Amino acid sequence: MDPLTAYRQRGFTLIEVVVAFAIFTICVGAIYAAFEAAVHRSARSVSREHAWLTAQSLLARVTAEPLSPGRNESGTSAEGLPWHVDVKPYSLPTDPSNPWHALLVTVRVRDTGSTAPVELSSIELSRLQR
Numbered sequence: 694m695d696p697l698t699a700y701r702q703r704g705f706t707l708i709e710v711v712v713a714f715a716i717f718t719i720c721v722g723a724i725y726a727a728f729e730a731a732v733h734r735s736a737r738s739v740s741r742e743h744a745w746l747t748a749q750s751l752l753a754r755v756t757a758e759p760l761s762p763g764r765n766e767s768g769t770s771a772e773g774l775p776w777h778v779d780v781k782p783y784s785l786p787t788d789p790s791n792p793w794h795a796l797l798v799t800v801r802v803r804d805t806g807s808t809a810p811v812e813l814s815s816i817e818l819s820r821l822q823r
Contacts, residue, residue, distance in 0.1 A: 737806065743772050744804035744811040751776055752800045752813050760796050760819040776802045783816050793818045 705713075747770045755778050764780035783795040796817050803810040
């Protein structure tokens with residue numbers, strides 16, 4: 694083997710180094726993009742979970758109090774999520790002399806960055822005040 698051939702076989706050429714660096718850069722970029730997407734989905738999931746928990750808490754609080762038709766409330770949660778509570782009569786074929794009537798309680802909470810709010814509804818019985 695001549696000395697010139699032995700010298701050329703000891704290292705990488707500049708083209709090989711550039712190609713290896715390009716492949717490495719593409720792989721790191723793909724991993725970064727996947728990680729960024731995962732972090733974004735996780736943040737959206739946490740925001741949506743806060744909206745669901747807020748809606749459940751509001752529905753429990755509202756139904757624990759005496760209900761009256763036409764009740765509308767709005768506000769903002771501690772996490773900064775806007776909410777709205779609406780209480781409407783719910784028609785059921787019942788005896789008109791019955792002191793109990795059905796009410797539809799709807800709670801809407803909008804999480805940050807979402808187009809559709811979280812909405813929970815419940816039909817509750819309330820004693821008619823005479």
